[in-house]
Structures are given as structure tokens and as C-alpha cells.
Amino acid sequence: MAKSNKTITQWLRWPIHFRITLIVLLIILVFGEIITLIEPNEFPTTFDGIWWAVVTVSTVGFGDYVPQTYLGRGIAMLMILAGASFVTAYFASVSSAAIKRQHSYLEGNVTFSGKNHVILIGWNEKANEMIDSLKTVKPYKQIVLIDDSLKESPLIENVHFIRGNPANEQTLLKANIQEADAAIITADQHKNEQDADMNSILVLLSLKGLNPNLYCVIELLTEHQANNANRAGANEIIKSYKLTSHFIMSSYLAKNGLSSFYSELNPASGNLFQVLPVNKELIGKTFKDASHQLLEKESILIGIKRGEDTKVNPPLSFEIQDHDSLIVFTH
Structure with a gap:
């Protein structure tokens, strides 16, 4: 009895559409073989019997094979009564599974299985702008958006939505954090x-705890947590309060429409900042000489990063x- 119960339990654990598929296949194979044995003249091969069974239970009914004897027709009636209901249930279960899968995707419950992707934490206007920029610069880059305030996916191409707390380990595992290329944490x-x-x-600590080598960019709104972000392993700290205030003050002092220039700093416009290692031919040269040399390559030398x-x-x-690095503005 225990063994029988175990078998039933294991059977019931299989997905419903998978179980119905097995039953339908069993009905088709069994009745296809039986009709071949009962009416060998009408169904000369087992394949002919299986073909007739598939056509019959699917209610297509081509009529190319028809039982001629009463026994054969009785077998056909039994197969129709047994098989048609299971075939109907099969298509209903497949449709239900597809709809459930679609709802799970929209609701952010589907685990991401890709690699070398960017994890974006938080949905806001900044995140939307970053997605647009990344799609322009790297159109094939996969993005996993994690947010617990969205009710359903924003449905953006190459963006996989996962709903949940980004500081939760299970949420990050759904985003396949071990295979991610980088993570961007917005405030x-x-x-x-x-x-x-x-x-x-807290999110940064969770990310680094699961993948210490993950490149993490974090946005801070105040100065108080900058040291903690460094201790937590942030690779880049974006102090948005400073950037915004600097841009506003620069616009005020220039008084000549600098906002249009700021929009050109978007990588999506084709212009972007890069930090490049120094070529051997530039070692020992002055900033002036290096600027002239890079300008010939349509790159503007902005500054030098030394340690x-x-x-x-x-x-x-x-x-x-x-060991210096060159900060250039290029396209």
C-alpha cells in the first residue's frame, strides 16, 4: 500500500499537461495496435492504425481509414469516448499553462537564465533613460530589472522583469546574479x-555577498553613506546630489543654454566618456602632446586618472x- 501511494504521489507531482499527454499517447498507441489486429485488411500496418487513431481522437476525421466490422467500430467508439475527452483536456491544459506562464512573466515571477547581463535595481525615470541609452549603445545586452513597486513588467525589449525585494537572496538568485556582468543600484x-x-x-551588500566580483554602480543621495558604500565594495559611487548641483550652477554661471550640451553627454547620442590605459607611445609625453595625438583619432582628452x-x-x-589612465570624450 505504501509503495502504491508513493507511485501515485510521484505521478501527481508531474505537470497536468504532461500527464494528459502520456495518457493520450497511450490511448493512441493501444487502440492503433488493436485496430490493426482486428482489421488487418483495412489497416495493413501498425502505423496506419496509429494514424487512424490520431485523426479520430483529434476529431479531424479524414475518412481515409474506416473500420468495417462491428467489432472494429465498437473499438472506435470506445477510443472516441476515452480519447476525445483527454485530447480536449490536453489542449485546455496546454493553453492554461501558456497563459499561466505569460502571467508569471508579466508579474515578474520567472527566473532569468541568461548570462553576462546587467542587473538594474529600481524602476524610475532614471532607470528608463538608462535602458534607452544601453539599448542604443549595446542593443543586444540583456537587462534584468528588479523592483518591488511595479505590479507588472514594463514590457521593454531585452528587459526581463523580476518583482521582489532586491536585498532578498531569492530575488537576486532569480536574476541569475552569479552570471551577471554588472549591477546598477538607483536610489x-x-x-x-x-x-x-x-x-x-543593503542591496549592495546583498549583491556583493552573492557575487563578490560583480561590478556595482550605486547612486547616493547624501554624503553620509559614501564611506559605507566604499566599505560594502561599490566599484563606482554616483553622488547624484553633487552632479545635479554642479550642472545647475554651471548653467547659471554660463547663462547660455548649457542644458542642450548636457543632453549630448548621453551615450545614446553617440558621445561617451571612456577611461583608457596609457599606450606606450604616450608615456613621458605632456598632456598637450597627448591631447593633439588623441584629437587626430577624434577623441578629446579630458583628464588623467592616477591611482x-x-x-x-x-x-x-x-x-x-x-600607470596612468586617460579620461577621454569620444564617439
Whole structure:
């Protein structure tokens, strides 16, 4: 009895459409073989019997094979009564499974299985703009959006939506964090600045805990959590409060429509900043000479990154060293 119960339990664990498929196939094979044995003249091969069974239970009824004896017709009646209901249930279960899968995808419950993707934390206007930019620069790059405020997916091409708390381990595993290329954490617009920054740090700790090598960019709204973000392993800290204030003040001082210039800084416009290692031919040269050389390649030298220090527009006589990095504006 225990063994029988175990078998039934294992059977019931299979998906309903899979179980119905097996039953339908069994009915087709059994009745296809039986009709071949009963009426060998009308059904000379087993394949002919199976073909007749498929056509009959599917209610197509081509009429190319028809039982001639009373026994054969009785077998056909039994097969129709047994098989038609299961075939109907099969198509209903397949349709139900497809609809359920679609709803699960829209609701953000489907696990992402791709690799080398970008995980974007938080849905807001900044995230929408970043998605548009990335689609322009790297159109084939997969993006996994994690957010717990959206009710359903925004339905953007190459964007896989997962609904849940981004600080939760199960949510991050659904995003296949171990195979991700990078993660971008945007500030939660539904919280105040202090709480939003603390939440971002918590998400960063969760990301680095599951994938220490993941390249993480975090947005902070205040200065208080900058040190904590560094300790948590942030690769880049974007202090949006400083960037915004600097752009606003620059626009005020210039008084000549700098906002149109800022829009050109979007990578989607074809212009982007890059940090490049120094070529051997540039080592020992001055900032002026390196600028002229890069300008011939349609790149503008903005500054030099030396260790943790960054010098923007240094003196023309500034000498470039071996381990420096070049900050260029290019397209």
C-alpha cells in the first residue's frame, strides 16, 4: 500500500499537461495496435492504425481509414469516448499553462537564465533613460530589472522583469546574479534620502555577498553613506546630489543654454566618456602632446586618472606616467 501511494504521489507531482499527454499517447498507441489486429485488411500496418487513431481522437476525421466490422467500430467508439475527452483536456491544459506562464512573466515571477547581463535595481525615470541609452549603445545586452513597486513588467525589449525585494537572496538568485556582468543600484524614489541610501547600501551588500566580483554602480543621495558604500565594495559611487548641483550652477554661471550640451553627454547620442590605459607611445609625453595625438583619432582628452586621484584639464606640461589612465570624450 505504501509503495502504491508513493507511485501515485510521484505521478501527481508531474505537470497536468504532461500527464494528459502520456495518457493520450497511450490511448493512441493501444487502440492503433488493436485496430490493426482486428482489421488487418483495412489497416495493413501498425502505423496506419496509429494514424487512424490520431485523426479520430483529434476529431479531424479524414475518412481515409474506416473500420468495417462491428467489432472494429465498437473499438472506435470506445477510443472516441476515452480519447476525445483527454485530447480536449490536453489542449485546455496546454493553453492554461501558456497563459499561466505569460502571467508569471508579466508579474515578474520567472527566473532569468541568461548570462553576462546587467542587473538594474529600481524602476524610475532614471532607470528608463538608462535602458534607452544601453539599448542604443549595446542593443543586444540583456537587462534584468528588479523592483518591488511595479505590479507588472514594463514590457521593454531585452528587459526581463523580476518583482521582489532586491536585498532578498531569492530575488537576486532569480536574476541569475552569479552570471551577471554588472549591477546598477538607483536610489529608491519612494523613500526619503537617508532611508533610500541605507536601502541602497543593503542591496549592495546583498549583491556583493552573492557575487563578490560583480561590478556595482550605486547612486547616493547624501554624503553620509559614501564611506559605507566604499566599505560594502561599490566599484563606482554616483553622488547624484553633487552632479545635479554642479550642472545647475554651471548653467547659471554660463547663462547660455548649457542644458542642450548636457543632453549630448548621453551615450545614446553617440558621445561617451571612456577611461583608457596609457599606450606606450604616450608615456613621458605632456598632456598637450597627448591631447593633439588623441584629437587626430577624434577623441578629446579630458583628464588623467592616477591611482585614486583624478586630474581634470591638468596643466599642459603635465607629464603622463606609466600607470596612468586617460579620461577621454569620444564617439
